[in-house]
Amino acid sequence: MTPSPSERGGSCLCGEILFILKGEMIWCSNCHCTRCQKGHGSGYVTWLGYEKNQITILDKSENLKWYSTSKKSEFGFCLACGSSIFYRSQKVPLEIHVTLANLDDSKNIYPSSDNYFDTHVPWMKIDKTLPKRNDPNL
DSSP states (O other): OOOOTTEEEEEOSSSSEEEEEESOOSEEEEEOOHHHHHHHTSSOEEEEEEEGGGEEEEETTSOEEEEESSSSEEEEEETTTOOEEEEEETTSTTEEEEEGGGBSOOTTOOOOOEESGGGOOTTSOOOTTSOEEOOTTO
8 A cells, every 4th residue: 555645644553554645634732641641652643634535444353342441431552563543433424533643644744732631741852832632521
């Protein structure tokens, strides 16, 4: 699967799950929620928001597994290598979120905000220029 110039490609670590994103993303943001921290083993995850109809997923060996992180949300990860690649939620049913780090080429993509900042970890350096948003349910 080779993306065209107007598309971006990506994969999991082992390459069993490939994806192509078509067109412009809706947004790019860092998520500091505790589910992202624990699900990715990181202080935060940088997500890209796309409409579901903008992504093509090629799962060669049916390794894409969805894990419920709450009653309304799931992470999509590779059973073979463990890469957490996708996020979907009933809160935004027309969107799919993709980890920026899983793109083959992430040049010129930068997050525009830090979300769920009330649960950020103190040991990571943070871009002080980005807007900070706390959990909207607090």
